[in-house]
Amino acid sequence: MSAGAQVRLEGLKLAFGDMPAAEVDLDVRPGEIVVLLGPSGCGKSTILRALAGLLTPTAGRAEVDGKPVGGRGGADMACAMVFQEDALLPWRSAARNVEYALKLRGVPRRQRRQEAEELLAQVGLEGFFDHLPGQLSGGMRQRVQLARTLATRPRVMLMDEPFGALDAQTRSEMQQLLVSVWRQYGTTILFVTHDVDEALLLADRIVLLSPRPAVVREIVDIPGPRRPGAQFEPEFARRRYEILASMGDAPAAELSPEGA
Numbered sequence: 001m002s003a004g005a006q007v008r009l010e011g012l013k014l015a016f017g018d019m020p021a022a023e024v025d026l027d028v029r030p031g032e033i034v035v036l037l038g039p040s041g042c043g044k045s046t047i048l049r050a051l052a053g054l055l056t057p058t059a060g061r062a063e064v065d066g067k068p069v070g071g072r073g074g075a076d077m078a079c080a081m082v083f084q085e086d087a088l089l090p091w092r093s094a095a096r097n098v099e100y101a102l103k104l105r106g107v108p109r110r111q112r113r114q115e116a117e118e119l120l121a122q123v124g125l126e127g128f129f130d131h132l133p134g135q136l137s138g139g140m141r142q143r144v145q146l147a148r149t150l151a152t153r154p155r156v157m158l159m160d161e162p163f164g165a166l167d168a169q170t171r172s173e174m175q176q177l178l179v180s181v182w183r184q185y186g187t188t189i190l191f192v193t194h195d196v197d198e199a200l201l202l203a204d205r206i207v208l209l210s211p212r213p214a215v216v217r218e219i220v221d222i223p224g225p226r227r228p229g230a231q232f233e234p235e236f237a238r239r240r241y242e243i244l245a246s247m248g249d250a251p252a253a254e255l256s257p258e259g260a
């Protein structure tokens with residue numbers, strides 16, 4: 001059985017005062033990677049925050065495995081949020097940051113160091129266990145953050161443009177790393193991005209959102225997702241073109257798929 005949970009947004013309405021931010025219906029299958037793609041300010045982060053139990057909907061519900069988020073069942077406890085800015089404790093080493101998450105999960109003290117080192121090795125940080133966050137590059141800090149998130153054994157990862165601040169090369173490495181840990185853990189992932197290529201590389205399905213208030217405009221299935229080298233295939237360029245056109249990105253849509 002997959003470790004990922006099912007996520008359901010049912011008539012979910014979110015607002016700030018009388019300004020609506022999102023009105024969404026969405027079903028995410030256990031272990032699926034769903035990417036939310038939409039214009040800046042449309043309400044993508046707001047949707048993730050509602051799933052993390054940080055915002056109360058004005059109507060409708062957000063459920064994880066059939067249990068309401070924010071309710072007594074604590075469905076949001078199954079979710080872990082990952083942001084663009086890492087939220088590491090700057091005075092603790094990489095290993096101690098991960099150990100702290102293990103402590104919160106109730107792992108006994110004597111097991112924490114070994115488990116933290118295993119998680120850090122898994123994200124490619126062997127040799128950096130005792131470095132402080134300030135001694136690591138942005139990409140490395142995101143690796144620590146990923147290890148720390150995995151330490152909590154989340155059933156859903158809510159990722160809000162986690163690689164948005166990284167350079168192209170590091171970003172691509174992090175995308176590959178995310179796919180490899182996802183294959184191992186089977187976690188359900190809701191991933192927010194502005195970047196169509198990132199969406200195409202990661203998603204089983206891409207949810208295209210309207211400008212604010214975010215409404216689901218279209219759901220694009222990616223057949224045979226995450227094939228190595230898929231981004232060099234003509235099919236990738238065609239989909240990219242279709243999505244950009246559907247998002248109303250006029251200058252990009254003027255480019256023919258052949259020229260892309």
Ligand SMILES: Nc1ncnc2c1ncn2[C@@H]1O[C@H](COP(=O)(O)OP(=O)(O)OP(=O)(O)O)[C@@H](O)[C@H]1O
Nearest residue numbers: 016021038039040041042043044045046047194212
């Ligand atoms: N705490 C808040 N109080 C009032 N308005 C807010 C608050 N947080 C967000 N908003 C507004 O709600 C709308 C949706 O914001 P949100 O951050 O969800 O957008 P987004 O799609 O994630 O944007 P971006 O892609 O630029 O990060 C925006 O217009 C934003 O200004």
